Amino acid sequence: MGTIERTKKKNHLWKKAFGHFALCFVMGFFTGFAPPSTATLFAGRAAEHLPGRSIGILPTAPAEAVERVLEPGVAVNRTMIEIPRSVPTAAVGRGGGDESGDDPPPPLEEARMRELQTPSQRLLIVVTTTRSNDRFQGAFLRRLANTLRLVPPPLLWIVVQAHAGASATASMLRTTGVMYRHLTFKENFTDPEAEADHQRNVALSHVEYHRLTGIVHFAGASNVYDLQFFDEIRQIEVFGTWPVAMVSENRKRVVVDGPICHSSKVEGWILKDLSSDRRLFLTSTDVSTTPSKINISGFAFNSSILWDPERWGRSTSLPDTSQDSIKFVHEVILEDETKLKGIPADCSRIMVWHLHIPRVVPLPFHNQNHDKR
Template sequence: MGFFTGFAPTSTASLFPGQLISYRHIQNLGISAEPVKPVEPASLNRSLMAKISTARDPTDTTPKEEPRNLLIVITTTRSDDMFQEAFLTRLAQSLRLVPPPLLWIVVQAHSEASATADMLRKTGIMYRHLTFKENFTDAEAEADHQRNVALGHIEHHRLTGIVHFAGISNIYDPQLFEEIRRIEVFGTWPVAMVSANRKRVVVDGPSCNSSKVVGWPVGNLNYEGTSTAPASLGMASKPARINISGFAFNSSVLWDPERWGRPTSMPDTSQDSFKFVQEVMVEDENKLKCIPPDSSEIMLWHLHIPRVIPLPFRQKQNKR
């Protein structure tokens, strides 16, 4: 069972019907005691009126800007991560650079939520803070549960948009978010994994011909220093797995399978929506768009930082 709280900036409309829209209290509102004299018709500026009339000409054929798709960014957390608040703050700064509309869903254990809730309120980002009370001993099982809590929330409220799982250690090229908005059904891209204590980058992702996925490398592309020679690789038609942050999908896949050519007599996916999405995405490669075309550049880096501080460093910190 998940619970959620959230905040939407005063300039942003509510996503949910029936929800009250917050407003600013008006202070020092002055009222003039003297009546306002009506403007004489002779004093009206006819040339100005003509300009206004021309500006509102209904025959204007200037193309209107198409509305942007809603980005739904899901972030899971870990109770034993001592750098969690710092990473969430950094990710929030990245998301603030993304043009709206964007909804950030942060999932967290109920016992750890109070401090994060205070931080989220200060970000200025439209968000939902979902919590859960279940206890886990396995970190991966907990992460999967959190993803399912978020997807269940999206499905329940029929939030229409493009869903992406953003790890708190991710570093983004802002242009990636605009590419994600253009996804119709599924999209995927390479993820570069960087370690803080190694001079090596591991690239995990698809092999593409233009925007079409043509295969999945078996193994990883390793880059040592300035060398770009890939290690010995094979190619598979189906991936063994897809990096959690290396794909996005249209949220309507969760509740409107017929729209995307899926059978309606599918097994109940309410308990594991995340696994369902991964399976459907791999099966429907014709609907899988490669970002950017030909995988020509890296737009997302996952920074691995050890969560355990070495003992000598702790001793030095304690002496200060």
């Protein structure tokens, strides 16, 4: 009798377990056909009906891509990556001519608090200007993007370009995996220098309005960098400077332009041609007290000097500081060398090379065909 009762109890447990299994299976089967949540369902529908924007995720970008479609008749359009909240800067930039969805600039106190971060966490704001009708522009930007992808975040790449050729660049920037903002303008220029200054003012006005707290560097599209350079400029408190090697293959020239330093203190400036002298012997005639011409790729500065000048001993009543920010930067560089920090220590290494690329490059077989004729 004891054996029969135990057998009945065992069979009852098996039937109970099988019933639970069948119930869970049926519930899981039908749950699989339901959406994960109503929030996800409605969010997807809202994104599908959002006019004038497309939303996607870059393969290696740490943030969501928010693209503003380029439209004729709008003064400034841009393709930009929304900066995540963990990065100490504003999320969405201002567009000239279409400011309906713009965010107001953050309070000054909040922007100042961001400066308390450690140097390794400082935002790098790399500004790149472009030249009109430059057929190598796409290749240069792609190469610079590959360099910036190797720089530890946070980093924001600001590319400024004329409106006419912005569509192709916008498509390329979306595939770089670099956090960027694409700013465009509609003005026409015949002077390349005036156009470059205007582009820099467009970028600096964007930085000033949104109080983007970080270290600003103007990176030429044809520049070549040592990756340690980006770690060095994060140490800048006010202004930093370094020597730049300007290389011209077709002219067979190498010119060094930059500061002479002692323990990061700037003591003079040189502009020396090393084409026939590979050993850089300096004489008193080679060193000047002020730079003969400011090489903008040889400087970086704390962006807060634009929107918080009183902190750095500048008067807010200076004329044309907001309309011509790059002129403001030039004045600060020239007026007080004590604010400049030489990079690296003693300015003893070249970490930035500027390549001179001619507008017209002859093909290898061009001379041979010409000789046959």
